Amino acid sequence: xxxxxxxxxxxxxxxxxxxxxxxxxxxxxxxxxxxxxxxxxxxxxxxxxxxxxxxxxxxxxxxxxxxx
Amino acid sequence: xxxxxxxxxxxxxxxxxxxxxxxxxxxxxxxxxxxxxxxxxxxxxxxxxxxxxxxxxxxxxxxxxxxxxxxxxxxxxxxxxxxxxxxxxxxxxxxxxxxxxxxxxxxxxxxxxxxxxxxxxxxxxxxxxxxxxxxxxxxxxxxxxxxxxxxxxxxxxxxxxxxxxxxxxxxxxxxxxxxxxxxxxxxxxxxxxxxxxxxxxxxxxxxxxxxxxxxxxxxxxxxxxxxxxxxxxxxxxxxxxxxxxxxxxxxxxxxxxxxxxxxxxxxxxxxxxxxxxxxxxxxxxxxxxxxxxxxxxxxxxxxxxxxxxxxxxxxxxxxxxxxxxxxxxxxxxxxxxxxxxxxxxxxxxxxxxxxxxxxxxxxxxxxxxxxxxxxxxxxxxxxxxxxxxxxxxxxxxxxxxxxxxxxxxxxxxxxxxxxxxxxxxxxxxxxxxxxxxxxxxxxxxxxxxxxxxxxxxxxxxxxxxxxxxxxxxxxxxxxxxxxxxxxxxxxxxxxxxxxxxxxxxxxxxxxxxxxxxxxxxxxxxxxxxxxxxxxxxxxxxxxxxxxxxxxxxxxxxx
Amino acid sequence: xxxxxxxxxxxxxxxxxxxxxxxxxxxxxxxxxxxxxxxxxxxxxxxxxxxxxxxxxxxxxxxxxxxxxxxxxxxxxxxxxxxxxxxxxxxxxxxxxxxxxxxxxxxxxxxxxxxxxxxxxxxxxxxxxxxxxxxxxxxxxxxxxxxxxxxxxxxxxxxxxxxxxxxxxxxxxxxxxxxxxxxxxxxxxxxxxxxxxxxxxxxxxxxxxxxxxxxxxxxxxxxxxxxxxxxxxxxxxxxxxxxxxxxxxxxxxxxxxxxxxxxxxxxxxxxxxxx
Numbered sequence: 001x002x003x004x005x006x007x008x009x010x011x012x013x014x015x016x017x018x019x020x021x022x023x024x025x026x027x028x029x030x031x032x033x034x035x036x037x038x039x040x041x042x043x044x045x046x047x048x049x050x051x052x053x054x055x056x057x058x059x060x061x062x063x064x065x066x067x068x
Numbered sequence: 069x070x071x072x073x074x075x076x077x078x079x080x081x082x083x084x085x086x087x088x089x090x091x092x093x094x095x096x097x098x099x100x101x102x103x104x105x106x107x108x109x110x111x112x113x114x115x116x117x118x119x120x121x122x123x124x125x126x127x128x129x130x131x132x133x134x135x136x137x138x139x140x141x142x143x144x145x146x147x148x149x150x151x152x153x154x155x156x157x158x159x160x161x162x163x164x165x166x167x168x169x170x171x172x173x174x175x176x177x178x179x180x181x182x183x184x185x186x187x188x189x190x191x192x193x194x195x196x197x198x199x200x201x202x203x204x205x206x207x208x209x210x211x212x213x214x215x216x217x218x219x220x221x222x223x224x225x226x227x228x229x230x231x232x233x234x235x236x237x238x239x240x241x242x243x244x245x246x247x248x249x250x251x252x253x254x255x256x257x258x259x260x261x262x263x264x265x266x267x268x269x270x271x272x273x274x275x276x277x278x279x280x281x282x283x284x285x286x287x288x289x290x291x292x293x294x295x296x297x298x299x300x301x302x303x304x305x306x307x308x309x310x311x312x313x314x315x316x317x318x319x320x321x322x323x324x325x326x327x328x329x330x331x332x333x334x335x336x337x338x339x340x341x342x343x344x345x346x347x348x349x350x351x352x353x354x355x356x357x358x359x360x361x362x363x364x365x366x367x368x369x370x371x372x373x374x375x376x377x378x379x380x381x382x383x384x385x386x387x388x389x390x391x392x393x394x395x396x397x398x399x400x401x402x403x404x405x406x407x408x409x410x411x412x413x414x415x416x417x418x419x420x421x422x423x424x425x426x427x428x429x430x431x432x433x434x435x436x437x438x439x440x441x442x443x444x445x446x447x448x449x450x451x452x453x454x455x456x457x458x459x460x461x462x463x464x465x466x467x468x469x470x471x472x473x474x475x476x477x478x479x480x481x482x483x484x485x486x487x488x489x490x491x492x493x494x495x496x497x498x499x500x501x502x503x504x505x506x507x508x509x510x511x512x513x514x515x516x517x518x519x520x521x522x523x524x525x526x527x528x529x530x531x532x533x534x535x536x537x538x539x540x541x542x543x544x545x546x547x548x549x550x551x552x553x554x555x556x557x558x559x560x561x562x563x564x565x566x567x568x569x570x571x572x573x574x575x576x577x578x579x580x581x582x583x584x585x586x587x588x589x590x591x592x593x594x595x596x597x598x599x600x601x602x603x604x605x606x607x608x609x610x611x612x613x614x615x616x617x618x619x620x621x622x623x624x625x626x
Numbered sequence: 627x628x629x630x631x632x633x634x635x636x637x638x639x640x641x642x643x644x645x646x647x648x649x650x651x652x653x654x655x656x657x658x659x660x661x662x663x664x665x666x667x668x669x670x671x672x673x674x675x676x677x678x679x680x681x682x683x684x685x686x687x688x689x690x691x692x693x694x695x696x697x698x699x700x701x702x703x704x705x706x707x708x709x710x711x712x713x714x715x716x717x718x719x720x721x722x723x724x725x726x727x728x729x730x731x732x733x734x735x736x737x738x739x740x741x742x743x744x745x746x747x748x749x750x751x752x753x754x755x756x757x758x759x760x761x762x763x764x765x766x767x768x769x770x771x772x773x774x775x776x777x778x779x780x781x782x783x784x785x786x787x788x789x790x791x792x793x794x795x796x797x798x799x800x801x802x803x804x805x806x807x808x809x810x811x812x813x814x815x816x817x818x819x820x821x822x823x824x825x826x827x828x829x830x831x832x833x834x835x836x837x838x839x840x841x842x843x844x845x846x847x848x849x850x851x852x853x854x855x856x857x858x859x860x861x862x863x864x865x866x867x868x869x870x871x872x873x874x875x876x877x878x879x880x881x882x883x884x885x886x887x888x889x890x891x892x893x894x895x896x897x898x899x900x901x
Contacts, residue, residue, distance in 0.1 A: 011623050016147065024145045027174030035186040038193050038623035039175055040616065041146065043551065046569070047595030047611050050836045051817055055617055058829040059624035559809045563722040565888035600888060602837055603807035604814060614816045 008062035012039045013048045019067025037065070044068060077203050078110035080136040081195065082127060084118035084143035086173050093177040095188045099142070102192045106199045110134055118143050124156045131160030138162075138202040142170035142195045165208035165550050165610060170198035193626050200618040208550030208609050211588055215301030216319040217541045219534075220245060222293055222480065225253025226523055227515025228324030229275040230530030231537075236284040238534070240541050243316050244279065245291045245307055247476075251276050253326045254516070259350035261523060262389040263416040271523070288314070296321065296483055299590050300510030301546045320510050320537035323494055324530065325480060327471040327516035330370045336442045336467055343442070343465045346386045353393065360401065360464030363394060364447045366440055367407040371470035373436075378491055380470030380520045384411045387468050388424050395427040404430045404460050406440045406449055432458070471520040485573070486511050493519050504533045512536050551610035552591040553598060557583045560605040566597035627736065628674050630758040631707070634734055636665055638705050644732050647705035648691055650675050650683065657683035659690050661704075674707070674736060681709070681742035686803035686847055688715035695726050705732045711845035713753035714878025715803035718843050721885060724806050737761045746846045754880070767844070769860040770867060785861075789827045791854040798848040798858050799834065804841050804877075811837065831861065838862040840869040840885040843878035 014020035020041050026033065042048060045068020056064045081103045085091035096114055103112045111134040115123040118141055130136060139162065141153050146169040154164035172191040180187030217240055221232045224246030232244040250256070252272040261268050279285050288309045295306040301319045308314075329347045332338045340348060352358045365387045371380045384407070391403045410431070412421040425431070433452055434440055440449035446461045473492025481488045486506040487495040494513045497505040504512050514529035515521060521529065540546070555566070555575070560583040567575045567584055574590035575597060577583075584606075586597070595608040604613065638644045651660035652673040662668050675683035691706050708716065713733060719725050735752070737759030743751035747767035752759070776784060799805050799812060811817060811833055818826050818833060825831075842862035849859040869875050873886035 009624060011620060020145075021147060024147060024171075024174040027145075027176075027178035030178055030181065032181060033179055035176075035180045035183055035190040038190070038197065039171065040197070040619050040623070041171075042595065042611055042616075043592075043608075044594035044596070046599055047608060047616070049599030051613065051811065051833060052616050052620060054829055054832055054836070055620050055817060056624070058826055059621055061620075061624055559807075561722075561724065561807055563724065563806070563888075564884070565722075568884055568888045569890045571890060596890070602811070603809050604811055605809070613814075617816045 008036050009060065010037045010063040010065055011056040011061045012037050012065040012067060013042055013045065013052065014039050014065075015045045015068035016041055016043050019045070022067070042068075077108040077138060078134065078136050079106075079108045079138040079140055079199055079202050080111040080113070080127070080130050080134055081106075081109055081140045081142065081199065082118050082123070082130075083112065083114050083195070084123070084141065084173075085114065085116050086143060086177075087117065090143070090173050090177045093181050093184060093187055094172065094191050095184065098188055099172075099191055099195065103142075103195055103199070106196055108138070108203045109199060111136060119149055119152060124152070127153065127156045128160040131157065131162050136162070137166060138205060139167045140170060140195070140198045140202050141167070142172045142191070142198065144173040145169075145171050145175070163207040163209075166202070166205050168198045168202040168205060170194045189626070193623060196625065197619045197622040200622040201615045204612070204615045204618050206609060210547040210550050213301055213546040213548065213589060215540070215543065215546050216303070216317045217241065218243070218316070218318045219320045219322065219537050219541060220293075220303070220305050220316060220318040221322045221324055223253070223324035223326055223515070223517065224248070224251035224287070224289070225324060225326040225515060225526070226255050226271065226275070227326070227517070227521075227526040227530040227533075228253070228322070229279060230527045231322050231324055231514055231534040232285055233275060233279055233282070234531050234534035235537060235541070236279070236282045238538050238542075240284065240538065242285045243288060243305075243318065244285060245288045245293055247290070247292050249290055251279070251287065251289065254329075254347075255523070257347050257351065259353040260389070260393060262385075262392070263420055268523075293480070293483070300508075300540060301543075303510065320512065320540050321484065322533045322537055323480065323484065323486070323506075323511065323513045323517050324515045324533070325474050325477065325517045327493070327520060328474055330376075330469040330472045332370050332467050332469045335369055336366065336465060337444065338467060342444075342463070343467065345467055345469050346383070346390060349390055349466050353390075358394065358397070358464075360394075362461050363391075363401060363403045363464045363466065364442075364460055364462040365391065365403070365405045365466045365468060366442075366447070367405065367410075367468045368436070369467040369469050372408065376470060376472070376491060378470070378519075379411065381411065382520050382522055383468035383470060385417055385420070385522065387466070388412065388417075388420050388429075390466065391429045392420065392424050392427060395424070395429060399427070402430070403428075404432055404447070406432050406434050406447065408434065408436055432460075471516055474517070477517070484508070484511055486513075493517065504529060504536050510537075510540055548589050548591075549593060551593040551608070552588045553586045553593065553595065553606055553608045554588075555584050555586055555597070555601075556605045556607070557581065557585070559603055560584055561603055563602065565600045565602065566606050569596045569600050571596065627758045628672065631674065631734060631736060632668055632672055634757050635662070635668060635705055638732060638734070639665065643703065644705040645702040647707070647734070648687065648694060649673075649705075649707040649734075650685065659685045659687070661694065676739075679741055679745070680739035684709075684847065684850070686715065686801055686845075687712040688719055688803040689801075689805070691716070691731055692719060692724055692806055695730060701727065701730070703730055703732055705734050708733045708735050708753050708755070709738055710748060710750045710752050711843060711847075712803070713755065714750070714843035715845065717878050717880045718804050718841060719806060721881070721883065722804075722806065746850075748846075749844055767859070767863065769857060770864045773860055773864070785831075786827055788856045789831045790824050791856060792824045792827075792830065793854055794823055794825045794830070795853060797851045797853065798856075801847045801851045802838075803845060803847070804843060805837070831856075831858075835861050835865050839865040840873075840875055840887050841877060842866040 053064050154167050157167045158164045176191045219235050220243045221228045232242045235242045255268040258268045291307050291309040293307040297304045303318050434449050438450040440447050446459050448457050448459045451458045477492045489495045494517050496503050497507045512533040514533035515526040562582040572590045574587045597606040598608045635647045647662040650673045652671045733755040735756040737752035740762040747765040752761045846859050875886045
C-alpha cells in the first residue's frame with residue numbers, strides 16, 4: 001500500500017460531559033472531518049486506563065484519542 | 069445442551085432515519101442488512117423517527133414480540149435521547165440498562181455529509197460496536213433513598229432571605245444560617261435603592277418580618293457552619309450558633325454567602341475620608357454628612373485589571389445612582405464620572421443614566437492604559453477626544469470598587485466540596501444549563517456568592533435556587549443512577565489505590581475485612597477506581613473493561 | 627556472617643520479639659525458603675543462599691512474607707531475612723497497604739557480597755536495617771540506556787523478537803516481590819486472549835509493564851527466572867524510570883506516600899520543568 005492510500009484507524013475515548021459533547025457539537029455545527037475515527041463514550045476520561053489503550057493498539061489502531 | 073431462553077442474547081437494533089438527517093447521507097438499506105449479520109442480533113427495524121411516538125411504540129411492542137433481551141438504537145446521541153429510549157425499554161418490560169446507543173447522526177451523518185460511502189462504513193462500525201457492547205450489558209438497578217425534606221440556606225442577605233422565604237412558603241422547613249448578628253447582608257449598608265427609589269430598610273424589614281413570623285423557618289444568627297457531611301437528600305450540617313454547637317439534617321443546601329466590597333488600599337490615596345468607596349459614601353448619606361462641592365467618581369478601580377480581570381457589573385449603576393442622589397440633594401454640586409465604558413443594561417437603568425446627564429453629571433471616558441491620577445486636590449486624566457490632559461478639582465473622590473469574594477468562600481467550598489473560580493466566586497454547574505446548581509447534587513447557589521448581582525437579580529436567583537432545591541425536596545424518594553462502581557470483596561487486595569483517586573469520596577476502606585467498598589449513592593460513575601485497580605476488582609457497570617474491550621475489538625474488526 | 631545472623635535471630639526468638647523467622651534452608655543441597663520456629667531448626671541447615679556463587683539462591687522474601695501474613699490467623703510478628711532488594715520490596719508493599727500493621731515484620735538485614743552485587747548490577751546491595759555482612763558499593767545497570775539508543779523501529783523489532791520467545795509460564799509475575807493481586811489482569815481473557823503462545827505480542831508484556839510502573843524495585847528476579855531469557859528487568863526498570871522522571875517518585879523508598887498513579891490531581895513532585 002502506498003503512502004497516499006494510508007487511512008489510519010483512530011479509536012476515540014470521549015468523556016460524556018465534554019469531548020463527547022464536543023463531538024456532538026461538531027455534528028450539530030456540520031463541521032466535516034475524515035471518517036477515520038470510531039468513538040467510544042465513557043462517563044469520564046478517568047474510565048480509560050492503559051489497558052484500553054494497549055488493547056486498541058494491539059487490535060490495530062493507528063492512533064488513540066482520549067478526550068476528557 | 070439447549071440454552072435457556074434467558075441465556076440466549078437476542079438484540080433488537082432500531083435504526084433511525086431521523087427524517088433526512090441520517091437517511092439523506094447514509095445508505096440505510098445497507099446499514100439494516102449489515103446489522104442483521106451481526107452476532108446476537110435477532111431483529112432489525114428501520115424507523116423514520118425512532119424517538120417519535122410511533123418509533124417508541126415499536127420498541128415497546130418488539131421487546132415482548134421478538135423476545136428481545138437487549139436493545140440498540142442507532143440514531144442521534146445518548147446525551148439527549150438515551151433517557152427516552154431507556155424508558156421505552158422499561159415500558160417494554162426490559163431492564164433499562166440493557167440498552168445501548170450507536171451515534172450515527174451527530175458523530176456520523178452530520179460530520180461526513182460529503183462522504184456517503186465512508187460515512188456509511190463508519191456507521192456500520194459504530195453499530196457493530198454498540199451491538200458488541202450490548203451483548204455484554206448486565207441488568208442494573210437504581211437505588212432508592214429516603215430523604216430529608218428540610219433545607220439549609222447559608223447566608224441571610226437578600227438572596228438567602230428570598231430563598232428561605234420561598235422554600236418556607238412552599239411548605240418546607242428551612243434553617244437560615246447567618247454569621248452576623250442580623251439579617252440583611254450588604255443591604256444594611258446601603259442608603260437608597262434605585263430605580264425603585266426606596267430605602268433598603270423597607271425591603272429588609274419586610275423580608276425579616278415575614279421570615280420571623282414563618283412557622284417553617286428557623287433563623288440562626290451569629291451562626292457559622294463548620295461541617296457538612298452526607299449527600300443529596302441526606303446532609304448533616306454542624307454549625308455554631310452563638311457558640312453553641314447545633315446539628316441539622318437537611319436534603320438540600322443553598323449557598324448564599326454574598327460578597328464584600330473591595331477596600332482599595334493603596335489606590336488613589338484611598339483614606340476613607342476624602343477618598344472613599346461607594347459603601348462609605350452611602351453611610352455618609354445616611355448620616356447626612358455629605359457636603360462636597362466637587363465630586364469625582366472613578367470607575368473600575370481594582371477591577372478589570374491584572375489582579376481581578378472580571379467586571380463587577382453593578383458599579384456603573386451604583387455610581388449613576390449616587391451621582392443622581394448627590395445632584396438631587398444639592399444641584400450645584402459638580403460631579404464627574406471617569407469611566408471606561410458604562411454598563412447600564414435595561415430600559416430603567418438607561419433612563420437613570422439619561423436622567424443623570426440631564427441633572428448635569430459629567431462623564432469623561434478614560435483609557436485603561438492612561439488611567440486618571442489624583443494629587444489630593446484634583447483628578448487629571450488624558451482626554452481621549454481632546455488629546456490632552458484635563459484637570460478636575462475634587463474635594464470628594466469616590467472609587468467604584470468591585471465586589472470580591474467573601475473571606476470564608478474557599479473554606480465553604482472545601483466543606484461542601486463545590487468549586488470556586490479563580491476570583492473566589494462559586495462556580496455553577498453550567499453557565500447556561502445549570503446556573504444555580506453545583507455539579508454536586510443537592511447544593512445550590514445564588515446572589516453575590518455566585519457573582520456580583522443587582523438586588524433584583526439576587527432576589528430572582530434566590531427564588532430560582534429555592535425552586536431548584538424544591539425539585540429535590542419535593543420528591544418522595546431519590547433514585548441513584550444504576551451506572552455505579554462496584555468492588556468485588558473476594559478479590560480486592562485493599563491497596564487503597566481507588567480510595568485516593570475517587571473525586572467524590574465515595575470509597576471507604578473496611579478495616580476489619582481489609583477491602584474497599586463503594587458508597588453507591590456518592591458514586592458518579594467516573595470509573596477512576598476501575599482504571600486504577602491493579603487486580604480489576606473495581607468495575608464500573610455499564611462501562612466495564614469487558615464492555616470497552618468488546619467495543620474496541622469491533623472498532624478495529626472492520 | 628551466617629553465625630552472626632543466626633545469633634541475632636536466636637536472641638530475637640528468645641526475647642519473644644518474633645514467633646518465627648522467614649529465612650532460607652539448605653535441604654539436601656537445595657536451598658528453599660523456610661519458616662524457622664525453634665533454635666534447633668536454625669542449627670539444622672540455616673542458609674543465606676550462598677551456593678555455587680554468593681547469594682546464588684535468592685527468593686522473593688517480601689512476597690513470601692506477604693503470604694505468611696495473609697495466611698496467619700493471629701497478629702504475631704515474624705522475623706524476615708532481607709537483602710537490599712527485599713527491603714525495597716517490603717517498603718513498596720507497605721505503601722500499597724499490604725503488610726498489615728507496622729511491626730508485623732522484624733527485618734534481619736544482610737549486605738550482599740561484591741560478586742552478588744556485581745552479578746545483578748544492584749542499585750543498593752544492602753538494606754537500611756543491617757545486621758551482618760560488609761556493605762559494598764552499588765553497581766550501575768545501563769540496560770535501559772542501551773535500548774534507548776536504538777531508533778523506534780529497531781526498538782520495536784528488538785522487543786518483538788524478545789517477547790516472541792515467551793512461553794507464558796508467568797514466572798516473571800510469580801517471582802515478582804511487588805505483585806500482590808489475588809486475580810491477575812494477565813489472565814483476563816477479554817483483555818489478552820488466553821491459550822495463545824506466544825501470548826499476544828506486545829500486549830501481554832506491556833500489560834505487565836504497566837503494572838510495574840511506579841512499583842518495580844529493580845531486584846532482577848524476573849530476568850533471572852525467565853526460562854526464555856527475556857530481559858524483563860530492562861522493560862520494568864524503564865517504566866519505573868518514567869514515573870521517577872514525571873513525578874519524582876522512587877520505588878522502594880521507606881515512607882507512607884502513595885504511588886503517584888494512585889493520587890488524584892497534581893503531584894507536588896511534578897514540577898513545571900517536567901511539563
